[in-house]
Amino acid sequence: MGMKLVISRDDIARRVRELGREITRDFLGSELVVVGILNGAFMFLADLIREIDLPLEVDFIRAASYGTGMSSSGEIKITKDIELPISDKEILLVEDLIDTGLTLATIKQNLMNRTSKSIRICTLIDKTERREVDLKADYVGFEIKNGFLVGYGIDYAEKYRQYRDVYRLQT
Numbered sequence: 001m002g003m004k005l006v007i008s009r010d011d012i013a014r015r016v017r018e019l020g021r022e023i024t025r026d027f028l029g030s031e032l033v034v035v036g037i038l039n040g041a042f043m044f045l046a047d048l049i050r051e052i053d054l055p056l057e058v059d060f061i062r063a064a065s066y067g068t069g070m071s072s073s074g075e076i077k078i079t080k081d082i083e084l085p086i087s088d089k090e091i092l093l094v095e096d097l098i099d100t101g102l103t104l105a106t107i108k109q110n111l112m113n114r115t116s117k118s119i120r121i122c123t124l125i126d127k128t129e130r131r132e133v134d135l136k137a138d139y140v141g142f143e144i145k146n147g148f149l150v151g152y153g154i155d156y157a158e159k160y161r162q163y164r165d166v167y168r169l170q171t
Helices: 009-026 042-049 102-112
Strands: 002-007 032-038 056-066 075-080 090-098 119-126 139-143 148-150 166-170
Touching: 009 042, 009 119, 009 139, 032 042, 032 102, 042 056, 042 090, 056 102, 075 102, 090 102, 102 119
Parallel strands: 032 056, 032 090, 090 119, 119 139
Antiparallel strands: 002 166, 056 075, 148 166
């Protein structure tokens, strides 16, 4: 399986700095909890929070989408919940890549039931053409039309996460 460079580490770093500035401005004066969606968002979240110049708390949530290979059955289950109290805090959900949006919509609804404040979404990559639910990210690093992407936390069968750049897998 070959790989083609799609987003360089330099472009990622530049965009993460810009997102950090936007988020800092938008959440000024708020009690912010940044919630990373495991496993894919860990690298993006680590770099992003270092660019947010605000007091914040960090937690993680994991959901499993059951299916095989490159497709999902649509059945989503929370497998690791957040542990921080969020009832009156602003939430920034951080995702590596939004594709169909099913997993993220489930997580957002789950958290909306537990906070009276806003929940905003930040994603490194938005692939809107495959969206199956009405879900829009508030902060988008890059829009990519198609292809199966890996690197910078994004995996295929739990492999390729460690790369510093984002690649398109080519079969």
